[in-house]
Structures are given as structure tokens and as C-alpha cells.
Amino acid sequence: MKGVGYKKPLPISNLDSLIDIEVPVPTPSGRDLLVRIEAVSVNPADTKLRAGVGPLPGDEFRILGFDGAGVVIDTGEDVELFKKGDEVWYAGSVVRPGTNAEYHLVDERIVGLKPRTLDFTQAAALPLTAITAWELLVDRFGLRGKSSGHGDSILIIGGAGGVGSILTQLARKLTGLNVITTASRPETSAWCIELGAHFVIDHTKRLKPQLESIRFPTVNYIAALTASDCHYPGMIEVLAPEGTIGMIDDPPHVDVKPLKDKSASFHWEFMFARPKYQTQSMIRQHELLSSVAKMVDNGELRTTIGENVGVINASNLKKAHTMLESGRTRGKIVLTGF
Numbered sequence: 001m002k003g004v005g006y007k008k009p010l011p012i013s014n015l016d017s018l019i020d021i022e023v024p025v026p027t028p029s030g031r032d033l034l035v036r037i038e039a040v041s042v043n044p045a046d047t048k049l050r051a052g053v054g055p056l057p058g059d060e061f062r063i064l065g066f067d068g069a070g071v072v073i074d075t076g077e078d079v080e081l082f083k084k085g086d087e088v089w090y091a092g093s094v095v096r097p098g099t100n101a102e103y104h105l106v107d108e109r110i111v112g113l114k115p116r117t118l119d120f121t122q123a124a125a126l127p128l129t130a131i132t133a134w135e136l137l138v139d140r141f142g143l144r145g146k147s148s149g150h151g152d153s154i155l156i157i158g159g160a161g162g163v164g165s166i167l168t169q170l171a172r173k174l175t176g177l178n179v180i181t182t183a184s185r186p187e188t189s190a191w192c193i194e195l196g197a198h199f200v201i202d203h204t205k206r207l208k209p210q211l212e213s214i215r216f217p218t219v220n221y222i223a224a225l226t227a228s229d230c231h232y233p234g235m236i237e238v239l240a241p242e243g244t245i246g247m248i249d250d251p252p253h254v255d256v257k258p259l260k261d262k263s264a265s266f267h268w269e270f271m272f273a274r275p276k277y278q279t280q281s282m283i284r285q286h287e288l289l290s291s292v293a294k295m296v297d298n299g300e301l302r303t304t305i306g307e308n309v310g311v312i313n314a315s316n317l318k319k320a321h322t323m324l325e326s327g328r329t330r331g332k333i334v335l336t337g338f
Contacts, residue, residue: 003101005061065099112289150176306331
């Protein structure tokens with residue numbers, strides 16, 4: 001089968017950073033589904049692994065790709081949730097080969113049925129970011145239902161990015177929070193408002209005076225999605241007493257001691273933890289993807305596609321990685337078919 005991979009970590013400008021390859025079609029066993037990939041999207045996890053991590057043990061190539069949408073063509077002997085022909089979506093695992101291949105193995109417990117109202121390309125934009133956003137709101141912040149957080153506020157730093165684009169929507173639909181996002185350009189600010197933000201402020205400027213100008217001198221929840229090493233001092237300054245910070249990116253150092261003065265909480269959100277460690281709660285990703293699909297089909301959530309760069313091959317994936325590493329994307333970058 002066709003795939004895209006690499007033999008060693010390289011900058012995206014290197015000719016061999018991503019290459020077209022041929023590898024055998026894998027065979028499902030246990031609770032695995034064999035999925036024919038119809039569309040994928042690209043995430044920061046892809047660029048970070050490509051730049052810094054080699055192939056999995058025993059593999060000649062590393063095949064990246066986490067978000068996937070496709071059709072189940074075979075199942076392992078212990079599969080209970082799906083059958084051949086089901087159209088599915090999911091976000092995969094960091095300890096298995098990825099979705100940048102024609103066929104892909106994935107554990108059914110982290111898979112959901114694709115929303116009926118989205119095509120494969122539209123669907124591929126959502127799983128990883130939707131899982132991250134849902135886990136941040138519900139599992140880390142403990143928010144669910146319009147009464148939860150009613151009157152409180154959430155500051156989403158990086159509201160126009162992949163996670164920010166779906167977190168903004170989920171925060172409006174699942175909670176009673178006042179939703180404040182950050183963006184630095186007119187087009188990304190407009191995008192955030194379109195997705196449901198009550199207010200947008202500029203993360204290239206000091207946060208506190210901007211929040212005071214919209215009558216939110218402090219915020220109860222902060223979703224730190226990008227450049228947290230730069231924004232962290234400002235977060236501490238605007239976090240309300242007994243507030244909560246949830247972080248998803250990888251700053252080189254996080255000093256939690258300043259949180260003591262406010263009796264504040266800090267959470268890491270890493271949506272790959274459940275499949276990586278085969279946790280007892282792993283099936284929650286199947287359940288939440290099912291809930292997100294229902295919300296999409298009910299018209300409560302929309303896809304967050306920013307740009308479709310074409311078919312799945314090394315050339316187009318290099319383009320997608322380059323765009324993502326620029327830090328100026330809006331929504332998700334997707335690729336469709338082989």
C-alpha cells in the first residue's frame with residue numbers, strides 16, 4: 001500500500017523529511033479495525049515528531065498522521081463496536097503507525113462513527129482537536145451542561161488554531177461560560193467570533209488591560225493552547241483566585257509555584273495518554289466522538305477546515321507541515337485520498 005514516512009528526524013526543508021513509500025497492508029487482530037483511509041488532517045504532533053523522533057522500534061519508516069476518516073474493511077476477532085463498511089473517524093495513537101497510509105490499524109475503543117452530515121474530508125479535520133477540547137473542558141475542568149461554569153469565564157489562548165476552533169464551539173454549547181479567545185489578525189479574530197466567542201483579544205499584547213476593557217479583570221479558566229512559555233506570566237496575572245489553567249503545548253519549563261498564592265489548579269491535557277497507556281477510561285474517546293458526531297449532525301458544531309492542500313502524498317504533506325510550522329494557520333489543514 002502507499003504511504004508517506006521518513007527514516008530519521010529532519011527539518012521540513014530537507015528533501016527526505018517526508019517521502020512516498022510502499023509498505024505491506026497490516027492485518028487486524030484483537031480489538032483492531034483495518035480502516036481504508038479517505039482523508040486526514042495535520043496536527044502539531046505530526047511536525048514535532050517528524051522534527052525530533054525517529055521510527056518506532058522495529059520499523060524502517062515512521063508513518064505519521066493521527067486524524068483519520070475512512071471505511072472499516074476488516075476487523076479483529078474481538079471487535080464489538082463496529083462492522084465492515086462502517087464510516088469512522090478517530091485520532092489514533094502515538095505508539096502505532098499513523099494514518100498517512102492507504103490502510104490503517106486502530107483500536108476500536110478510540111474510534112467513533114463519522115457524522116452522517118460530513119464528508120470524509122470535513123470529518124478528518126475534527127477528531128484530535130475535538131477529543132483534546134472535550135477532555136480539557138469535561139475531564140480536566142469538570143465542566144458539562146449549561147449550568148456548569150455559569151457566569152464564569154474561560155480564556156482560550158490561540159482561539160483560531162485547530163484546538164481553539166473546536167474548543168470555542170464546545171465551550172459555548174456544553175457550558176455556561178463567557179468565552180474569550182485570543183487572535184492577532186483581523187481574519188482570525190473574525191473566525192473566532194464566527195465560531196461563538198463572546199470576545200476576542202490580542203495575544204501579542206498584554207492580556208490584563210484588554211480583559212479589563214471588556215469588564216473581565218480576571219478569568220476562571222484558561223486554556224493554554226500555544227506559545228505558553230510566552231503567555232504564562234500573563235496567565236498568572238489574570239487568573240482568578242481558585243481558578244484553573246489547562247495546558248496542551250510543550251513549553252520548556254512551567255513554574256507552578258505562583259499558582260499557590262491563588263490556590264489555583266493546573267492540568268496537563270494529552271489526548272494520547274489514554275491509547276498510549278491502555279487506560280480503563282480509554283473507551284471514553286469512543287463515547288465522546290459519538291457525542292461530538294451527534295452534535296455535528298444536529299447542527300450544533302461545524303467542521304473547522306482551514307485549507308485542503310490536495311491528495312495524500314509526500315509533496316502535499318510537506319506543504320502542510322510548512323504551513324503549520326509557520327504558526328499562522330486558521331483551522332485545520334486537510335488532505336484527501338491517494
